[in-house]
Amino acid sequence: MLEQLARLGRVGISILAHIGRGNILLFHILGGIGDIVVRPRLLIQQLYSVGVLSMLIISVSGTFVGMVLALQGYYTLSQFGAEQSLGVVVAASLVRELGPVVAALLFAGRAGSALTAEIGLMKATEQLSGLEMMAVDPIRRILTPRFLAGVISMPLLAALFSALGIMGGYFVGVGLLGVDDGAFWSQMQSKIDLHEDIYNGVIKSFVFGWICSWIALFQGYDAVPTSEGVSRATTRTVVHSSLAVLGIDFILTALMFGG
Amino acid sequence: MTSDTEPLVKIRGLRFFRGERAIFDGVDIDITRGSITAIMGPSGTGKTTLLKLISGQLRPQGGTIEVNGQNIHQLSRRALYRLRIRMGMLFQSGALLTDVSVFDNVAYPLQEHAHLPPSMIRKLVMLKLEAVGLRGARDLMPSALSGGMARRVALARAIALDPMMIMYDEPFTGQDPISLGVLVQLIRALNDASRLTSIIVSHDVQETTEIADYIYVISDGRVIDHGPPDAMMHSDAPWTGQFMRGLANGPVPFHYPAPGLEQDLLGA
Numbered sequence: 417m418l419e420q421l422a423r424l425g426r427v428g429i430s431i432l433a434h435i436g437r438g439n440i441l442l443f444h445i446l447g448g449i450g451d452i453v454v455r456p457r458l459l460i461q462q463l464y465s466v467g468v469l470s471m472l473i474i475s476v477s478g479t480f481v482g483m484v485l486a487l488q489g490y491y492t493l494s495q496f497g498a499e500q501s502l503g504v505v506v507a508a509s510l511v512r513e514l515g516p517v518v519a520a521l522l523f524a525g526r527a528g529s530a531l532t533a534e535i536g537l538m539k540a541t542e543q544l545s546g547l548e549m550m551a552v553d554p555i556r557r558i559l560t561p562r563f564l565a566g567v568i569s570m571p572l573l574a575a576l577f578s579a580l581g582i583m584g585g586y587f588v589g590v591g592l593l594g595v596d597d598g599a600f601w602s603q604m605q606s607k608i609d610l611h612e613d614i615y616n617g618v619i620k621s622f623v624f625g626w627i628c629s630w631i632a633l634f635q636g637y638d639a640v641p642t643s644e645g646v647s648r649a650t651t652r653t654v655v656h657s658s659l660a661v662l663g664i665d666f667i668l669t670a671l672m673f674g675g
Numbered sequence: 676m677t678s679d680t681e682p683l684v685k686i687r688g689l690r691f692f693r694g695e696r697a698i699f700d701g702v703d704i705d706i707t708r709g710s711i712t713a714i715m716g717p718s719g720t721g722k723t724t725l726l727k728l729i730s731g732q733l734r735p736q737g738g739t740i741e742v743n744g745q746n747i748h749q750l751s752r753r754a755l756y757r758l759r760i761r762m763g764m765l766f767q768s769g770a771l772l773t774d775v776s777v778f779d780n781v782a783y784p785l786q787e788h789a790h791l792p793p794s795m796i797r798k799l800v801m802l803k804l805e806a807v808g809l810r811g812a813r814d815l816m817p818s819a820l821s822g823g824m825a826r827r828v829a830l831a832r833a834i835a836l837d838p839m840m841i842m843y844d845e846p847f848t849g850q851d852p853i854s855l856g857v858l859v860q861l862i863r864a865l866n867d868a869s870r871l872t873s874i875i876v877s878h879d880v881q882e883t884t885e886i887a888d889y890i891y892v893i894s895d896g897r898v899i900d901h902g903p904p905d906a907m908m909h910s911d912a913p914w915t916g917q918f919m920r921g922l923a924n925g926p927v928p929f930h931y932p933a934p935g936l937e938q939d940l941l942g943a
């Protein structure tokens with residue numbers, strides 16, 4: 417009994433220590449933002465590898481998700497004779513929910529895992545210590561630009577996802593299922609609200625970008641510096657990011673649209 | 676501030692623990708200016724850890740480390756970084772940045788700290804690469820280098836800012852005989868040419884005794900012997916003798932503690 421309590425206590429302490437280290441790292445990362453102003457090239461390189469290189473998977477997935485939404489939405493709506501509202505259904509689901517969430521999940525799998533592996537390998541091959549010894553702060557120089565790139569890219573990637581999703585929905589709904597072209601767009605235009613829908617979606621994806629980048633960088637930086645340690649850390653990044661995105665999405669949705 | 680006869684690195688009563696385990700438990704070491712001092716001991720005794728303590732990457736639980744008269748672990752981050760500019764370190768793996776070329780690796784510390792025009796940096800990089808015999812490899816990526824070449828590039832990078840001391844972590848391990856010879860000469864030449872202070876951490880007895888001016892042997896968290904190489908080779912102290920002459924039998928057992936062999940072979 418006492419034994420089990422002690423074990424529980426140890427697990428609790430190690431989780432708290434983990435969270436503590438994560439927060440310390442985050443503060444340290446944020447402390448380096450000033451350096452980025454002096455060296456914008458560091459950020460631009462990362463915007464490319466974190467953001468631009470994720471565009472393909474985001475575009476393809478967005479298109480397919482939009483096409484499926486249109487198919488599913490059409491059959492449900494047609495039961496109420498409301499097929500002409502298809503544009504609203506597709507756009508609202510994407511902008512409010514699926515755009516930010518699915519883009520974040522894909523981001524965690526594509527860019528997050530790559531970030532963890534990169535930082536973990538730099539640690540394992542002593543490149544981070546090497547920078548320390550050259551009197552260069554590896555957190556500010558290596559982690560901060562990657563974090564910022566993630567936070568900036570995420571809302572843009574989510575917007576890309578939603579935009580292509582709407583195009584996919586348009587192609588299926590109007591092109592294949594015969595929904596009226598004008599109704600598709602005009603209903604969307606009148607029912608989608610800038611504040612209620614679009615701003616909230618952007619806030620969500622900003623939060624997700626923050627969380628996913630933070631988790632990915634922390635896992636890499638905290639990884640056991642061996643090949644096994646790095647591979648475990650990469651897996652943890654994807655699992656933790658996905659759970660965090662889904663959990664936080666519920667809370668944010670309740671706060672934004674629940675009232 | 677500090678006189679020339681003071682040791683460059685002065686370690687007193689150093690204690691460092693990993694969890695329950697004492698890696699160092701009361702270690703005193705002096706590194707004389709301008710000399711090559713070797714710190715030897717079997718794998719896992721904490722030689723790499725010692726270098727990380729000297730460079731302030733790790734913090735000890737007790738004792739002091741002074742480098743050039745400054746207590747490393749009481750410096751502000753800024754002061755520590757300023758001091759590190761004057762300390763080079765050659766990592767066991769080389770620790771080159773894998774995503775930039777040999778040239779850019781050597782240029783990196785100069786670009787960060789030297790505030791020189793690009794043409795000047797280029798000249799300095801060429802000189803440093805020439806010193807390690809790899810000027811021709813400047814456009815290669817680190818992945819295209821052999822282990823020995825990578826370590827020489829790392830050496831060029833470590834001396835880029837003309838430091839007052841260099842720490843070598845196992846420089847001889849995993850080198851073929853030719854690059855080994857080159858490296859030994861290089862370390863000696865660098866030390867003598869630029870009044871550098873060198874610390875070599877190694878378990879390779881032969882190469883180390885060949886090059887070192889003074890040797891410390893550590894084991895089980897303590898300095899168990901120290902002296903010039905000749906004296907160490909002919910030491911009567913049983914442990915030192917065993918380690919320096921590479922014998923399996925002696926105070927340090929070759930076998931990890933185990934039950935009798937018959938028991939393991941014949942037992943259930």
Ligand SMILES: Nc1ncnc2c1ncn2[C@@H]1O[C@H](COP(=O)(O)OP(=O)(O)O)[C@@H](O)[C@H]1O
Pocket residue numbers: 693698717718719720721722723724725
């Ligand atoms: N990051 C670490 N976490 C826990 N233990 C470590 C770590 N680094 C090294 N050790 C342990 O500390 C001891 C000394 O390691 P090290 O300094 O690398 O030895 P050496 O360089 O002499 O071979 C080893 O037993 C090693 O397992």
Ligand SMILES: [Mg+2]
Pocket residue numbers: 722723724767844845
């Ligand atoms: Mg070592």
